[in-house]
Amino acid sequence: MSEIYGKDKLKVQQDKMVVIIGLEGSANKIGIGIIEDGRVLANPRRTYVTPPGQGFIPHDTAKHHQANVLEVLHKALAEADISPQQIDAIAYTKGPGMAAPLISVAVVARTIAQLWDKPIVAVNHCIGHIEMGRLITGAENPTVLYVSGGNTQIIAYLEKKYRIFGETIDIAVGNCLDRFARILMLSNDPSPGYNIEQMAKKGKKYLSLPYCVKGMDVSFSGILSYLEERADKLLKTGQYTKADLCFSLQETLFAMLVETTERAMAHCGSQEVLICGGVGCNLRLQEMMGMMCKERGAKLYATDESFCIDNGAMIAQAGYLMFKAGTTTPFQDTWVTQRYRTDDVPVTWRE
Amino acid sequence: MDSDEENVSGLPAAVVKLEIPYNSSREAEIVRNSLQVDPEPKRSQSLKTFNVRENLLCVEIRSPDVRQLRTAVNSFMDLVHLATKTVDQFGPPVQRTKKVCSQ
Numbered sequence: 001m002s003e004i005y006g007k008d009k010l011k012v013q014q015d016k017m018v019v020i021i022g023l024e025g026s027a028n029k030i031g032i033g034i035i036e037d038g039r040v041l042a043n044p045r046r047t048y049v050t051p052p053g054q055g056f057i058p059h060d061t062a063k064h065h066q067a068n069v070l071e072v073l074h075k076a077l078a079e080a081d082i083s084p085q086q087i088d089a090i091a092y093t094k095g096p097g098m099a100a101p102l103i104s105v106a107v108v109a110r111t112i113a114q115l116w117d118k119p120i121v122a123v124n125h126c127i128g129h130i131e132m133g134r135l136i137t138g139a140e141n142p143t144v145l146y147v148s149g150g151n152t153q154i155i156a157y158l159e160k161k162y163r164i165f166g167e168t169i170d171i172a173v174g175n176c177l178d179r180f181a182r183i184l185m186l187s188n189d190p191s192p193g194y195n196i197e198q199m200a201k202k203g204k205k206y207l208s209l210p211y212c213v214k215g216m217d218v219s220f221s222g223i224l225s226y227l228e229e230r231a232d233k234l235l236k237t238g239q240y241t242k243a244d245l246c247f248s249l250q251e252t253l254f255a256m257l258v259e260t261t262e263r264a265m266a267h268c269g270s271q272e273v274l275i276c277g278g279v280g281c282n283l284r285l286q287e288m289m290g291m292m293c294k295e296r297g298a299k300l301y302a303t304d305e306s307f308c309i310d311n312g313a314m315i316a317q318a319g320y321l322m323f324k325a326g327t328t329t330p331f332q333d334t335w336v337t338q339r340y341r342t343d344d345v346p347v348t349w350r351e
Numbered sequence: 352m353d354s355d356e357e358n359v360s361g362l363p364a365a366v367v368k369l370e371i372p373y374n375s376s377r378e379a380e381i382v383r384n385s386l387q388v389d390p391e392p393k394r395s396q397s398l399k400t401f402n403v404r405e406n407l408l409c410v411e412i413r414s415p416d417v418r419q420l421r422t423a424v425n426s427f428m429d430l431v432h433l434a435t436k437t438v439d440q441f442g443p444p445v446q447r448t449k450k451v452c453s454q
Binding site for chain 2: 062104
């Protein structure tokens with residue numbers, strides 16, 4: 001799947017500054033970032049926000065990306081103050097994600113790669129999150145909690161692979177939060193998770209919810225069903241407020257994540273935790289993880305919403321590392337895939 | 352569009368032929384290359400054939416029935432439009448350099 005450049009070419013690449021542009025559009029965000037040797041030159045992003053009570057469906061999301069991607073591309077180039085000639089390679093998200101949005105962005109990546117005569121680097125979205133987190137926080141070899149609307153994984157690096165130590169066996173934690181926000185008809189602007197987080201701050205009364213840790217894995221769909229069945233009644237009878245339910249849900253979900261992350265750390269003997277993915281910018285999750293880390297004498301690394309939430313720079317950064325290690329993707333292999341596991345990618349850029 | 356041909360399943364095939372003009376044959380090739388990479392969706396029974404004739408991109412889409420053809424043409428047109436806009440806004444293509452051969 002990947003071709004390795006001859007040694008001479010690789011040497012040239014290592015001597016000069018490398019500029020990579022990254023295109024991301026696997027979910028409801030379309031983002032394009034430009035990175036020059038670890039420096040983010042530009043990272044504009046547009047989010048497809050649906051009305052309260054509604055999720056984003058693939059076809060409409062693809063339409064949103066198609067309508068916005070070129071404007072975001074112009075913006076990225078202008079902000080970075082870079083001409084296409086200065087770019088060394090085009091990185092794009094190969095997967096995992098929704099097919100129609102992925103294809104829309106990949107078509108643009110392939111077209112500019114041909115117009116500008118640049119190589120393409122196909123990037124795994126999850127690897128993008130991990131590498132961006134490492135770049136921004138400086139974490140060297142962390143146990144990674146990757147939590148978003150589509151993924152929930154506990155990851156650690158071992159022998160040339162990012163290995164998945166635990167993951168969700170059904171829906172992602174962000175999906176659970178998003179869908180609960182729909183039950184409460186909370187706004188999706190800027191994101192349902194953000195609005196749950198704000199509401200939860202006012203919550204006082206804890207509703208005991210199912211706690212679903214199975215070994216190293218977690219399960220969220222049962223918790224969601226439990227609330228779906230009861231939320232209406234609990235609110236109508238005045239037993240609990242919306243804020244109470246948001247608070248109870250967050251406390252339960254995050255406790256499960258902290259527990260499994262701690263177990264992975266103990267197993268690996270790790271003293272660092274990195275939280276990435278869209279749910280990772282939730283401050284209550286960071287606070288709970290911070291308490292666990294403090295007790296273990298470990299360090300917590302997290303980033304804010306500009307890099308936690310899907311963005312183009314993270315794809316550029318993973319693409320940068322792959323490109324420097326001599327990996328590019330032949331044109332005919334630049335297709336996309338809805339399923340693409342984190343541990344499918346050989347990590348050629350780490351010792 | 353014609354539907355008098357028979358396909359494998361014995362049903363009349365629905366076919367649409369598109370010709371899209373570009374500024375140069377290179378631009379037509381670029382759009383073809385960008386759109387050719389993705390395999391047909393798993394459950395789709397439609398088939399696409401691409402050809403570049405001078406500055407024309409010629410595409411033939413063939414489906415078992417009109418309903419499926421409509422779906423295939425719809426999503427294909429969206430992507431042709433996107434690739435064409437990209438060429439218009441970020442082209443024209445640069446002169447290609449000779450690739451360094453790997454040993």
